[in-house]
Amino acid sequence: MLLSKRVTAVLSASLLTLSCQAALAADSLNFVSWGGTTQDAQKQAWAVPFTKSSDIKVVQDGPTDYGKLKAMVESGNVQWDVVDVEADFALRAAAEGLLEPLDFNTIKRDRIDPRFVSDHGVGSFFFSFVLGYNEGKLGTNKPVDWTALFDTKTYPGKRALYKWPSPGVLELALLADGVAADKLYPLDLDRAFKKLDTIKKNIVWWGGGAQSQQLLASGEASLGQFWNGRVYALQQDGAPVGVSWKQNLVMADFLVIPKGAKNKDAAMKFLANASGAEGQAEFANLTAYAPVNLDSISKLDEKLAPNLPTAYAQDQVTLDFAYWAKNGQSIANRWNEWLVK
């Protein structure tokens, strides 16, 4: 008798928690990003105010993993509602049917820089690959543009380049080889690799932001290709680091909703909020990444504004995400072949 009472108590308790979870689930969404300071800023700039105004809880998860995203969509058990991904992946995943189309009645498309919005994704932030250099290593000899990377006599030392076969390295090699910015695509791979061959021994590859900072600040690399926010952070810390914005290469992250996301409607509202003028400006002020919303520029911190890609639009090359989405895999094959040769 006692036992059965206990059993009933346990059962009803577990049922209660189950129903509570169900009730909670309706008012929450999972947000997935790359972790670190970026996700902290996204939480502070987007999630916290969003929860306050809408009463929808935002659960932070991560890091972003494209393999996991695909597995979730394929198995039909999608745990993630909003995911921060690279722009070229957003376009590729949309083509593979992994993403929900966005609801542009909720999200205001007309105020977003058209470079950073598509039917299945809206910009999370954008940034530039800039030419960063260690002033201690190069002294008064300040490099100006990407050609400096290939001039080992004037600028001795290692060159730090981004390790993955993704937009950036091939483009800067072509620009340095004299290709006009508007004639970059389709990429002349033979020419790009031939140019990179001339400095292959002098390249040190970085795979993540922290590693790139370590290479540049320590002087292990005297110059290279860096994310603008990372160089800015080094300068803020007083590291002897300089930057040239000439032909800065624009890359972006997109926010997407995986196909079959459980809290789709809440996710749309979240995207509208995150890509809004306020959310974008707040995030930019926290991270030194640039806002995708055109109305955010006036809301930027005065000290920070000159250090963002938005201030160097005139000499800017926007990388072609659509081209990479389509050709990324075959370029990667060539890339790997060249690397291990």
Added chain:
Amino acid sequence: MKVAINAQQNAQGAPTGTGAPGAAVPPPSMRQRWRGSRNLVPALLFLGLFFFAPLIGLLLRGVLEPVPGLGNYEQLFANSAYARVLFNTFSVAGLVTLISVLLGFPLAWAITLVPNGWGRWLLNIVLLSMWTSLLARTYSWLVLLQASGVINKALMAMGIIDAPLEMVHNLTGVVIGMSYIMIPFIVLPLQATMHAIDPMVLQAGSICGASPWTNFFKVFLPLCRSGLFSGALMVFVMSLGYYVTPALLGGAQNMMLPEFIVQQVQSFLNWGLASAAAALLIAITLVLFYFYLKLQPESPVGNAR
């Protein structure tokens, strides 16, 4: 049932035990051998459901995606870049094994030779390094080996070198970092083997007129063989599948198979090719593991008794 298992264990354990040599105990019959195997059902069910089923699913992708057939394997073997990745994987694993053996052997010997208390201390230090976070240890090597790192600065201050040595973001870095991580895995089996060797045997050798060198090569080394082989194989197999250390300490041009698989899975969602590469790695590992088992005196395929 329990008694039966114990009895069986005793029977199998006997050859290495203190008492009777292997011949004294008749080998258990088939029925005896499989007695109590029903107890394994829950474990087998668990493994089958949560390990083998997903594994088979993964391997099937290699022949089903993007189109059914052996296209992925063809691509893997035809492309010179992938052949190079395979070659890198093997040469790094081989080099790491060699260095681990060369460094681990004297260490294991030292642990065996020094007075008891000290030996335990040495062993604890080896074990302690194993328990420290892999990432922390790998990053420490990065700090030590980089151009502006401790080692280069010290060497330059002493005037031994003029320019910093390149010891990281290349093959050197990977081999140093991985050898360091693998040394415990060779020291432990080796030390166990050496510990079991009766010192009288060596004494007998020298009494019979063997020089120290002959004694080492003709008596000691053959006695260490099983520990040496099993340790070396374990290190080799583990090195084949290593990801973190090569990714952090290596340069992009020394890509190994695990990193290639991660790239295909995470960046390109090319799961067919990744699964083919994974299958290759599993096949190689299984073949090597078979040899590993053969060298274990108590294994079902062993012949070392």
